[in-house]
Amino acid sequence: MPWGRPRISPEAASGLVLISPTFIYALLLLATPIAAVVLLSFWTQDYLDLQRTLTLANYQKAWSEPIYQSLMLRSVKISLLVTVATVLIGFPIAYYIAFMVPPRHRPIWLFLITIPFWTSYLVRIFLWKVILGYGGVINGSLVGLGIIEEPLKFILYNQGAVVLTLSHAWLPFAILPIFVALNKIDRSLLEAAEDLGDGPVRRFLHITLPLAMPGIVAAAIIVFIPTIGDYVTPRLVGGPNGLMIANMIEVQFKKANNAPLGAALALSAMFVVTLISLLFLLAVRKYLRPNQ
Amino acid sequence: MPDNDVAPQPIIQTVGVDKSFGDVQALRSISLEIEQGMFFTLVGPSGCGKTTLLRVMAGFEQPTTGHVIIDGKHVAGVPANKRPTNMVFQNYAVFPHLNVGDNIAYGLRSKKMAEDLIRRKVSEALEMVGLSGYEARPSHALSGGQRQRVALARALVLKPKVLLLDEPLSALDKKLREQMQSELRHLQRNVGITFILVTHDQEEALTMSDRIAVMFSGEIAQVDSPATLYQRPCSRAVAEFVGFMNFLDVRKLDTDSGRVEIEGLGTVEIGPRQAPGGFDGEIVAGVRPELFTILFDGEPTAERLCTGRITELQYFGDMTYYEAKLDGIDRTVTISMRNTSGREVLEVGAKARIGWSPESLLILS
Amino acid sequence: MMHRLRKSSNWLIAYVGVFLLFLYAPALLLPLFAFNDSSVISFPLAGFTTQWFAAVLDNDPLHRAARNSLIVALSTAALSTTLGVFAARASTRYEFPAKRGMLGLVMVPMVLPEIIVGVSLLVVVVQLGLSLSLLLIILGHVLICTPFCTAILGAAFQGLDRSLEEASIDLGRTRFMTFVLITMPLVLPGIISSLLLSFTISLDEFIIAFFLTGTEATLPVYIWGQLRFPQRVPGLMALGTILLVVSLLLLVCAEYFRRRGARTMGRQEQGGFF
Numbered sequence: 001m002p003w004g005r006p007r008i009s010p011e012a013a014s015g016l017v018l019i020s021p022t023f024i025y026a027l028l029l030l031a032t033p034i035a036a037v038v039l040l041s042f043w044t045q046d047y048l049d050l051q052r053t054l055t056l057a058n059y060q061k062a063w064s065e066p067i068y069q070s071l072m073l074r075s076v077k078i079s080l081l082v083t084v085a086t087v088l089i090g091f092p093i094a095y096y097i098a099f100m101v102p103p104r105h106r107p108i109w110l111f112l113i114t115i116p117f118w119t120s121y122l123v124r125i126f127l128w129k130v131i132l133g134y135g136g137v138i139n140g141s142l143v144g145l146g147i148i149e150e151p152l153k154f155i156l157y158n159q160g161a162v163v164l165t166l167s168h169a170w171l172p173f174a175i176l177p178i179f180v181a182l183n184k185i186d187r188s189l190l191e192a193a194e195d196l197g198d199g200p201v202r203r204f205l206h207i208t209l210p211l212a213m214p215g216i217v218a219a220a221i222i223v224f225i226p227t228i229g230d231y232v233t234p235r236l237v238g239g240p241n242g243l244m245i246a247n248m249i250e251v252q253f254k255k256a257n258n259a260p261l262g263a264a265l266a267l268s269a270m271f272v273v274t275l276i277s278l279l280f281l282l283a284v285r286k287y288l289r290p291n292q
Numbered sequence: 293m294p295d296n297d298v299a300p301q302p303i304i305q306t307v308g309v310d311k312s313f314g315d316v317q318a319l320r321s322i323s324l325e326i327e328q329g330m331f332f333t334l335v336g337p338s339g340c341g342k343t344t345l346l347r348v349m350a351g352f353e354q355p356t357t358g359h360v361i362i363d364g365k366h367v368a369g370v371p372a373n374k375r376p377t378n379m380v381f382q383n384y385a386v387f388p389h390l391n392v393g394d395n396i397a398y399g400l401r402s403k404k405m406a407e408d409l410i411r412r413k414v415s416e417a418l419e420m421v422g423l424s425g426y427e428a429r430p431s432h433a434l435s436g437g438q439r440q441r442v443a444l445a446r447a448l449v450l451k452p453k454v455l456l457l458d459e460p461l462s463a464l465d466k467k468l469r470e471q472m473q474s475e476l477r478h479l480q481r482n483v484g485i486t487f488i489l490v491t492h493d494q495e496e497a498l499t500m501s502d503r504i505a506v507m508f509s510g511e512i513a514q515v516d517s518p519a520t521l522y523q524r525p526c527s528r529a530v531a532e533f534v535g536f537m538n539f540l541d542v543r544k545l546d547t548d549s550g551r552v553e554i555e556g557l558g559t560v561e562i563g564p565r566q567a568p569g570g571f572d573g574e575i576v577a578g579v580r581p582e583l584f585t586i587l588f589d590g591e592p593t594a595e596r597l598c599t600g601r602i603t604e605l606q607y608f609g610d611m612t613y614y615e616a617k618l619d620g621i622d623r624t625v626t627i628s629m630r631n632t633s634g635r636e637v638l639e640v641g642a643k644a645r646i647g648w649s650p651e652s653l654l655i656l657s
Numbered sequence: 658m659m660h661r662l663r664k665s666s667n668w669l670i671a672y673v674g675v676f677l678l679f680l681y682a683p684a685l686l687l688p689l690f691a692f693n694d695s696s697v698i699s700f701p702l703a704g705f706t707t708q709w710f711a712a713v714l715d716n717d718p719l720h721r722a723a724r725n726s727l728i729v730a731l732s733t734a735a736l737s738t739t740l741g742v743f744a745a746r747a748s749t750r751y752e753f754p755a756k757r758g759m760l761g762l763v764m765v766p767m768v769l770p771e772i773i774v775g776v777s778l779l780v781v782v783v784q785l786g787l788s789l790s791l792l793l794i795i796l797g798h799v800l801i802c803t804p805f806c807t808a809i810l811g812a813a814f815q816g817l818d819r820s821l822e823e824a825s826i827d828l829g830r831t832r833f834m835t836f837v838l839i840t841m842p843l844v845l846p847g848i849i850s851s852l853l854l855s856f857t858i859s860l861d862e863f864i865i866a867f868f869l870t871g872t873e874a875t876l877p878v879y880i881w882g883q884l885r886f887p888q889r890v891p892g893l894m895a896l897g898t899i900l901l902v903v904s905l906l907l908l909v910c911a912e913y914f915r916r917r918g919a920r921t922m923g924r925q926e927q928g929g930f931f
Contacts (some may be wrong), residue, residue, distance in 0.1 A: 006753070015751025022744040022803065029800050031762060033777030040780050089676065096673050100666065111908075112677075116684040118904040121861050122880045124896035126890070127683035128691070135699035137686065171680065200665070221768060229770020232863060239696045246772050255778060255870070259783070266776050275769075289858070373826045389842045398838075399828030443824075450828065542825055546741035 006241045041263035050260070051128040058264035068248065068265065075245040076272060078162055085167040086174035087216060094215070095208075098182035110179070114172050121169070125236050128165040132156040132237065157239025165233050167216055181215025182208070213287035221277055226271050245269045257285040301364060303348060303486045304377075304454050305327040309358035311344055318344040320510045321358065326454075326488065326503075331480045333489045335497040336507035337533070342490045346456050346509070349488065351375045363453050378447035379456040383463065384439040388430045392418070392442055393427030399450045417445040420479070437468050444476075448483060457489045461496065473500055494534045499520065506530050527567045528576060528656040537578045538625040542655070547571050552655065556618040557598060560650040567655035575657045580627040583652035586614065588635060590632040594647025600625075602642045612637050616644055687901065691894040709895035714922050719795055719896070722879035729875055730793055733798040733859035738851045740799065741806025748807070748812050749814040760807075767804040774800055775868030782869070789871030797865040802855035809854065813847025857904060 008016075044051040062068050097109045108129055116124070131137045132155045139151035155161065184210065191205045231246035238244070245265060252262030281288075302325035311319040318341045326332045334342040347353045349360060351372035359368045367375055375605070385394050396414045405413075418424050421441035434442065440460060447455055460476075461469045477500050480487045491497055497504050498518045505515045514526045525531035528539070544553035550562045567575075574653045585594055603613035603624055614627045627646065631637065638644060691710070695703035713719060744763050748756065766774060778797050784791060817840065825835040841848075863877035870878045880896070883889040 001733040011751055012753035015747050015753035015756065018743055018751065019747035019753070019756075019759055019763075020743075022747075022763050022807070025740055025803070026763045026800070028763070029778070029796055030765065030774070034773070035783060036780050037773075037777045040784075092672055093676055096669055100669070111912075113680065115905065116681055118857070118908065119684065119687065119897045119901035120877060120880055120893075121895045122863055122877055122884065123687070123893055123900075124683045126884060126893070130686060130698050131682060133699070135697075137682075140699070140701070141659060141830060154805070168679070168683075218892050225768045226770045229772035229864070231772065232881075249776065250868075253779060259780065262776065263780065266773055270773060272771070350827060352827075371826070372823070373829045373831060379824070379827045381820040381824055383818065383820060385818065385820040387821060387824070387839060398830075399826070402829045402834070446824075446828065504892075 015252060021182040037263045038267060040260050041267050043260045045258045045260050048257075057243045058261045059268065061261060062268045068245075070204045071243065071248050072269065072272065074159065074243075075269065076276070078159060078166070078244060079224050079273070080276075081144070081163045082132070082166045082227050083220050085163060086170050086223050087178070087219055089167065090171055090174035090219065091178055091216070094182055095176035096203040097175075098179055098185075106183075110176070113175055117169075117172060122232060122236075125165055125233055128161070128168065129156065129237050132161055132164075156237060157242060159242045161239075162234050162242045165237050166227055166230060169233070170223045170227065173222050177218040177222065178212060178215040181212045181218075183226070185211045208270075210287055213284060217281070217284055217288060220280065225273050225277060228269055301328070301473045302326055302361075303363055304488070306345070306349070307359055307361065309345070309348060309355040309360065309390065311341075311348060311353060311356050316395070317353070318510055319348070319567075322512055323358075324515065324631060325640050326486060326514065328486055329484050330502045331477065331487045331489070333491060333497040333504045334507060335491055335494055335499040335504055335533075338492055339509075340507040341510040342492075342507050343458055346379075346458055346488065348488050349454070350377050350379050350456050362435075363617070376562040377456055378450055378452040378454075379458065380440075380443045380447055380460045384443040384460075386434070386439045386442050386446075388432055390431060391427065392429045392431060392434070393422070395431060396446045396449055398446060404416055408592070413449055417449040420448065420483075421445045422475075426497070434588075436464055437472065440464070440472060448479075448485065452485060454486045454488060457487060459490055460493070461491070462493075476500065495620075498534070506533060508533075509536035522580075524565070524568055525578075525656065527541060528578070531578050531654065531656055536581055536626060538581060538584075539656075540577045540623065542575050542577055542581070545571060545575070552577070554653070556621040556623065557596070557653075560596075560653060562650075562655055566651070566653055569655075569657045571655065571657075573657040575655050578654040578656050579625070579648065579652055581613065581626045583648060584625060584627040586616075586627060586629055586638065587647050595649040596647065600644055600646055602638050602640050602644055605638070605640060607637060609624040614638065614644070616646060618646070665889050679755040684901065687894055687897050689822045690891060691898040693891070693894075696891055698887075698894070709891045710899070712892045713895045713899065716892070718874075718878075719879060721873045722876045725791055725873050726876035729795050729798060729866075731858045732795045733802055734852045734856040736795070737799045737802035737806045738810070738848060740803045741810045741851055741855075742848070744803070744807040745810035745814045749811055749817075750819075763807060764804045766801045767808075769801075771801060771862070771864040772868075775865040778865070779868045790871055791873050791875075793869045793871075794866050794875060797869055798855075798859040798862055801862070801865065802858050806851040806855055806860065809851045810844065810847050813844040813850075817843055849911055849914065853907070 042054045042056070044053075044055060044057055062072075093113070097106055101109050129136075133139070134151050134153060134156070136156070138155060139148075142148045143151060189207055189211070190203060193207045198206065228244070229246050231244065231250050234242050234244045234247055246269075249262045249266050249269070252258045254266060256262075304324075304326045305323050306324045309319055309322040310317070322341075322345060334345060336342050344353060348355050349362075351367065351370060351374075354369070359366055361367065390398065393411075393414050396417050397410050400410045400413060404425050414427060415424070418426055421444050423438065423441050426438075426442075430441070431442065443460070457476075462474055464472060469584065473496060476487070476489075478508040489497075489500065498521070501518055503515060503517055504521050506513045506521065509527055512513070514521060514530050516524075521530070521534055525534060525537075531537040540557065541555045542552050543555055544559075546552070550564070550567075551559055552562055553559045557577070561596060569575075587594065587597070598618055600616040602614050606613040610631060612629050612631055614629065615624045616627055617624045625646075629635070670732065689702060690698050692705050692707065693702045694708070717872065731849065747753070748760050774797055778793060782793060787793075789846060821839055821843070822835050825839045861877060862875075865904035866878050867877045867881065874882070880893055883893055
């Protein structure tokens, strides 16, 4: 070859050939469509016609109009609440399985935690509506026990119901990474801490928690980002004040037939969650050093 | 090309083999000739390139430059599955999902051989390694030593021209390792196949091999029989690696007459055979521990004498290893003595008369 | 101190009990309403009936949706596991330029809201003037399942001793036969896990399917449509119960085979499907 060509070893070539089907698939069906969404977000919808001149109009709308602003803020708030709730609720469970369940029973416990999720996602959310509803399980029992006279109306169709239902749905995804991190902790480290005079609380704060951080961070990211995109839960249990940005995206793409605005909303939501996640990762980066 | 047709054709030959991985050069111009029917050992410290050389022979690595000739044929570009070599892996690589019989038949089955012939060969191979009747055993139920035998049988049943063994004994405990050493040696003599063994254990190399190649950092330092390697190492590095060697400084050197003055021992005349590397460079004198003798009362005197004081000792039952500080210099030497009857074991602090002979000296650089 | 420790672990056990109740609340209600003789989903319960199950068995649109979902889930499982094998093998066995970047792109859907995948595929389809179909749903599902398959299979390939494959080649087999005779059987538990997980994810996936459904609905899309009609809800409870039982049976079977496989290979028992 007269010109310089990057030298690729036979091994690297085999690796590239092997990964290419999967990579090309992701390139064609993920990267390209997302690029298309980005492009679309700079176009505008004029009733049935698509105006293909590039403009920031959709973003202007998405970021300035109160309805989108409040939806965005509420979605981020709900996602954050769900993230905090799943990590807080899930951590003790992961801790229990990792430290108090004998090793040979651990797989069964992990299995136990996922059983409720082996049925339809939609049916599960609907059942929360049944539990929380006017004639539902909670109101029924409270009335039956004579604690209240009239069924409570404020427990369904609000943001609290959305947070509760989403937290329930995402709990296994939070427990599993935390469990993996806790399970990896060398037990002799804990014994050493105790041997050096740490009490249970100090030991937990100085040894267990820092070593579990990678799992906690993974759990937070795994729950936080996808939650912003859920539109089934807000629709079923959220009521008018519990809707989230994904509901609006869906409306724009379907009923309102304004795909460019929907695209701008979707990308804005992605941008916001990615930014928050990156800031979060930056803040906790000192716990993520792979030096354990 | 060969102008001496008396010499037997080498079964495997490497010519100027270089191998680098990125910036790391693992092998530097390795040229070796290994004769048919030898038990040949590649020995060296870890990272010296011995396993890489074995894998180049097997066809798992291609040399960067140079080539390999097996049974007179160039094998450049020939993959491992087309070479007349077979390998016993360090961890044996016994297929865990196949039973013993299927493991051994694995290579035969790719040769479109009749099933009853395969069965016969498998049972012969198992008999050869002392595992008769083990065909149906699941391989996970085998002990380390049994795995080793299955790996051996699996390779030998294919009747390779060369059997390559990559540290096959390193995972076994001491007793089993010693037993397998002698079994391997017997097996090699019986089947007559060339064995090439890689090990970092110089003792293992000495006890098992017909010929040994010592390797340091990608290069071959010396190729010789075990006795020659031990008695006439070509360099200080080889002498240090193979067995134990006492080193003493050379004070004065007269190249013409071969007279050298050695600290603590005085002046001696060195024959050419005692300085295999010549007198160039930084030279030292080397003496093996067993070539010093502590003279007890009533034993015949030695050719030359010096005196010293025992500073340390290790007692092994049949042998005692002494550390002795030689009078007049600030250095201790190690002396090994066989505890034959009547010989007392000296105590630390005792004075000793130490005998040696000028022929036992080596000049090394 | 020992006393305090005992006490705190008692609290933890009590917490685990409350947690399990919370976790299982919907799953426990499901069979109650599925067998409840009332078309209204509320307490008190009205009596035992199997009519909702009979309704499920005699419902053509539902059967059609179930058939569509099976087609989608089976294709997704096969495709995403195949793509996962390629990616996992490449990532565990080879070093090559831009490896991290390429794998990163493959793994992105794991932390991408599903609505983004649905929207972006919809945009492309609309722009290209294609029509919505089950195939499109399969493509979307493969995209979100491949990262999970790659992760599971990556762990399986990682645990594979490289010298086993070298030994097979050394004994005269080709690379292809080595893959068939040695590699595949040894990573089979990983492949089964991967198939099972991607099948389950796809079977239950609603958000992407909802965006990409044309005339043929998948089961979740069908259920979504039915949730608007209160009289249909008891039938959905029966359907949910059937799904739960079937997937549990499937999981128990798969776990049984995984353990048997692990036993014949003499591996240490470790982990489950996760």
